[in-house]
Amino acid sequence: MSRAVAGLAVVFTALLGLAIGGQEPRSVWDGVYTEAQAERGRGAYAQVCASCHADDLRGKGTAPSLIEESFAFLWADMSVGDLFERTRMLMPSDRPGSLPSATYADLLAFILSKNGFPAGTSELGADVAALKKILIIAKRRP
Amino acid sequence: MTVRFAPALAVILMSCGFLLDAQVKTFRPVTEAMLRSPAAGDWLNWRRTDNAWGYSPLDQITRQNVQQLQLAWSWSMDDTGSQQATPLVYDGVMYLPNPRGVIQALNAATGDLMWEYRPGEAPARAAAPSGAGEQSEIPRLSQRPAAAGGDTGRGIQRNLAIFGDKIFGTTNDAHIVALDARTGKLLWDVTVADEKLGYGYTSGPIVVRGKVIAGMTGCSRYKDDVCFISGHDSETGKELWRTSTVARPGEPGGDTWGDLALMFRAGSDAWIPGSYDPAANLVYWGTAQAKPWARAVRGTDGAALYTNSTLALDPDTGKMKWYYQHIPGETTDMDEVFESILIDVGARQSLFKMGKLGILWQLDRKTGAFIRATDLGYQNIIDVDPHSGKVTYRAGKIPQIGVQLDFCPSTAGFKSWRAMAFSPQTNALYVPMNLNCEVATFGPASRVAGGGGTGPVRRKNTKHPQADGQLGEFLALEIATGKVLWRHRTPSPSNTAALATAGGVVFGGDWDRHMYAYDATSGKILWQTRLPTSAQGFPITYLANGKQYVAMPAGIGGGSWSTLIAPELAPEIRRPNSGNALLVFALPAGSR
Numbered sequence: 117m118s119r120a121v122a123g124l125a126v127v128f129t130a131l132l133g134l135a136i137g138g139q140e141p142r143s144v145w146d147g148v149y150t151e152a153q154a155e156r157g158r159g160a161y162a163q164v165c166a167s168c169h170a171d172d173l174r175g176k177g178t179a180p181s182l183i184e185e186s187f188a189f190l191w192a193d194m195s196v197g198d199l200f201e202r203t204r205m206l207m208p209s210d211r212p213g214s215l216p217s218a219t220y221a222d223l224l225a226f227i228l229s230k231n232g233f234p235a236g237t238s239e240l241g242a243d244v245a246a247l248k249k250i251l252i253i254a255k256r257r258p
Numbered sequence: 259m260t261v262r263f264a265p266a267l268a269v270i271l272m273s274c275g276f277l278l279d280a281q282v283k284t285f286r287p288v289t290e291a292m293l294r295s296p297a298a299g300d301w302l303n304w305r306r307t308d309n310a311w312g313y314s315p316l317d318q319i320t321r322q323n324v325q326q327l328q329l330a331w332s333w334s335m336d337d338t339g340s341q342q343a344t345p346l347v348y349d350g351v352m353y354l355p356n357p358r359g360v361i362q363a364l365n366a367a368t369g370d371l372m373w374e375y376r377p378g379e380a381p382a383r384a385a386a387p388s389g390a391g392e393q394s395e396i397p398r399l400s401q402r403p404a405a406a407g408g409d410t411g412r413g414i415q416r417n418l419a420i421f422g423d424k425i426f427g428t429t430n431d432a433h434i435v436a437l438d439a440r441t442g443k444l445l446w447d448v449t450v451a452d453e454k455l456g457y458g459y460t461s462g463p464i465v466v467r468g469k470v471i472a473g474m475t476g477c478s479r480y481k482d483d484v485c486f487i488s489g490h491d492s493e494t495g496k497e498l499w500r501t502s503t504v505a506r507p508g509e510p511g512g513d514t515w516g517d518l519a520l521m522f523r524a525g526s527d528a529w530i531p532g533s534y535d536p537a538a539n540l541v542y543w544g545t546a547q548a549k550p551w552a553r554a555v556r557g558t559d560g561a562a563l564y565t566n567s568t569l570a571l572d573p574d575t576g577k578m579k580w581y582y583q584h585i586p587g588e589t590t591d592m593d594e595v596f597e598s599i600l601i602d603v604g605a606r607q608s609l610f611k612m613g614k615l616g617i618l619w620q621l622d623r624k625t626g627a628f629i630r631a632t633d634l635g636y637q638n639i640i641d642v643d644p645h646s647g648k649v650t651y652r653a654g655k656i657p658q659i660g661v662q663l664d665f666c667p668s669t670a671g672f673k674s675w676r677a678m679a680f681s682p683q684t685n686a687l688y689v690p691m692n693l694n695c696e697v698a699t700f701g702p703a704s705r706v707a708g709g710g711g712t713g714p715v716r717r718k719n720t721k722h723p724q725a726d727g728q729l730g731e732f733l734a735l736e737i738a739t740g741k742v743l744w745r746h747r748t749p750s751p752s753n754t755a756a757l758a759t760a761g762g763v764v765f766g767g768d769w770d771r772h773m774y775a776y777d778a779t780s781g782k783i784l785w786q787t788r789l790p791t792s793a794q795g796f797p798i799t800y801l802a803n804g805k806q807y808v809a810m811p812a813g814i815g816g817g818s819w820s821t822l823i824a825p826e827l828a829p830e831i832r833r834p835n836s837g838n839a840l841l842v843f844a845l846p847a848g849s850r
Contacts, residue, residue: 167412167430170479174704175711176456177476177527181704186714189660189701206822210340210412210815211835 143251144196147236149225154235157226160219164208173230179209183230188254196240197248200224217242282351282363282372282440287423290467294536299801301347304417304464305677305755306798308534309600312679313758314799318806320761323849324775324784330807330844331369336360339413341813341838342460342675344755344796346418346425350803353420353439354840355462357815358413359429363442367802369842373442377429412815414460416675417531417796421465421492428459428472434495436470448495450474450488455481461531466541466573468492473528477503478549480710485526487543487569489576499576503528503545505563514586516558524556524710525549526565530675533598535607538624540570540579542598542609550713551591551669552657552700561586566594568611568619570626580626584611584619585649589656590639590698591669591712594619597677599687603738610737612678612689614671617642618735632740634733636693636724638666657700668696668719670823677796679756679764684778686734686743688764690752693725694823719826729827732756732766732774734781744781748772750824750831754810755796765808767793769824770831773810773841791837805844813838 142148162171168179175181180190191199204220206212215223221242229235241247288302296302298315305312319327335341339357346353352366359377364370412430419426424445425437431453436445450472451457456479463472469489477485484504490497503526505511507519515523525548532543548562556562567583584594594613600623601608609623616634621627628647639655642648655665676690701714721727730748735741750770757765758778767773769792775785795811814835824831 170456172708174479174708176458177478178712180714181709181711184704184709185702186704186711189714190716205825208412212825214835 141251142249143253144228144233145253145256146250147234148196148238148250149228149235149240150237151229151235153222153225153239154229155226157222157224157229160215160223161226164215165223168209173227182227187227187231191252192254194252195248196224196228196250196252197244197246199252200242200247201244284349285423285440286349288348288420288439290421293421293465299347300349301345301798301800302420303346304344304419304462304531304796305533305597305679308536310533310597310677311599311601311682311758312677312756312796313681313760315760316799316801316806317760317762319759319763319799319808319845321763321777321784323845324761324763326845326849327775327785327787327808327843328846330842332839332841333364333369335811335813335838335840336413337836337838340815341811342414342416342795343811343813343840344417345798345809345811345840346420347798347800347802348420348439350801352800352809353418353425355415355418355427357415357838359415359427359435361415361418361425361427361437361442363439365802366800366807367805375437375442375444377435414815415462416460417462419463419465419470421468421470424492426463426465426470426492428462430458430460432457432459432474432476434459434463434470434472434490436492436495446495448490448497450497455479455483460529464531464534464541465492466534469498469573470495471532471541471573473530473532473543475527475529475546477527478524478711480521480524480705480707482521482707484520484523485528485545487528487532487571487576489573501569501571501576501578503564503569511563514561514563516560518556518558521707522557522705522710523548523562526562527595530595530597532571533600533609534573535600535623538607539573540623541573542600542623543569543571544595544598544611545569546593546595547588547591550703550710551589551715552659552713553587553589554657554659555700555703555713556710557705559587562588566592566613568594568598568609568621568626570623582619582621582626582628584613585615585640589651590665591715592639592667593671593674596673596675599678599680601680601737610680610687612673614667614669614673615639616667616672616691618687618740619647620737630740632735634672634735634742636666636672636722657698659700659702662697662699664695664697664720666695666722667692668694668823669698669715669717670694670719675755676752677755679758680737681758681764681778683760683762684734684736684743685738686736686778688756688758688766688776688778689733689735690754690756690766691731691733692751692823693722693729693731693747694827695720695722719823721827729823730768732776734764734778743779746774746776746781746783750828754793757797757799757808759799765797765799765810767797767810767812769793769833771812771833787843789841790839791834807842807844809840809842811840
């Protein structure tokens, strides 16, 4: 009996593993935001971020660059959810967390667009759990 | 003749009546002698006196009566940027630098507005409703366009300068402006550098011998130019000299950057105001680290002159008389840019300075020779030879790209812009501190024009193992011996400069909205109150109508130094996300 239960558990675990393994994880290369959203994000960026991170996103003073090697170094292999949470917790530096969640999502869409990740057909949401399932991968898989 | 002109004069005066209300009516020009030796009741320079003591000889408020302090008046400040203000007070008038270039003149006894200079419409903020009261008649000057893209440091305007009949300020888009001290009218406005290259000011100028001297910041991006300090004619703004804070290729010291081209010699920002010794006729100015922060990222192991140094400059020509580089080839963002405090210790005409590492440097201010270094014992990055001042990095504390390391302090520093104060009564420096450490991995920066910057760092701030879980400390350090007289730890970081007074009372404040009055000798807290938001900026004390006031700025912003540490390490401590203000305290009428 107990052996049968153990056997079932093994089968179940294996099936679960397959189910998880079989689901292709999404990444920033899968069109996770829209062009319109990135455009909204561009406006918000100019208002609240450009003062420190500069118009070209390369950073100023102690604010790091949000593009190129710098972005790849800081965020590769983390999730868009990680980036969203950190941005909302610490930015803008004089008023952390002061923007609507949707605006943080728009800002991330703009930053993703400036890093060359493609736009898609659905907008990036503000649900952290969902965003955590989108990986930031610096280079497109061959 | 006199009789015939009198009625005409009366008509003119009547028609200008409201305008006169908005002026500083009895303004006596500020002389060189006044700046060098301010009246006891005035606060005429950034740290009151040229020696940057942050000390006032006023003694109406004493150890015995400070418990009676109460709010005399308060004033909301521009709330669209970062606050780290130092008010100036001259002859009963306060000149207040607000964020984003706004400058106001207030009656220092009441807070009533006398004039306001506003460089342009502040972003993302509705216009204030126009009231029917007196203030609607006060000219709201808007005489130069707001910064287009330049907004270095989210509009921090740390200090102003005063000389003659002018108030001098610097802007976050790299201009220096001069206002009429009587009316706030813009007299001149010079563009010192191109804000599109990242340049801007966060600190205001000092004035020495008719020269307005200011240190540039925002110098971290790669471009065919380097950071500098410049001197300007106070009458016209004309640039008289410009001294690079970076040794260029081919110049003396140029080889300390290895073979890096001019474009890749970044940093050495001069973002804290200088001090001045009239006897030596030398201005002392600090410089920040090289950029990018880590040697491996910027591509040279060299000393990188004149980064992280104290420079002694001739105020008339800008010529560098000596330099002392505190940490050659600094590599973990440990600034030594901060205030130079000039104190004579016996016969030693000294300059004291403390950087992020919490090491107190004592130099001979005539020659720049090393005298002594006192390590508070919290940092774990370098060792300093007690005889030569030579710095050696400890094992494992020089970052390699992509390799995690840990160090104390974090890049926020134990000591930062929060200036120390010196009391000649106790022969002690009062040091506002921020105790924490960091686990960090440094990453690469783009090696192209417009790239560079600080370089990216994956970091996690941690509490300091010696701090009992506390994040702040305010300590008294005896300068002759380097002995700690007392220390007061707080759950949140110290967040203001220190203010020492002849009444034996020292003032400071923390991130968690506390303002403290300490007994300068014992460290006992004699009085405390809570502010609308973090205590943040440079408290001062002054006389108005013969009465002593203490002004404490409160505010938010300020970059990593104020916004990362407390939310990450003490999330239970909260402050409002608004509330830039000045709070002014005094004893009740009749108290002694």
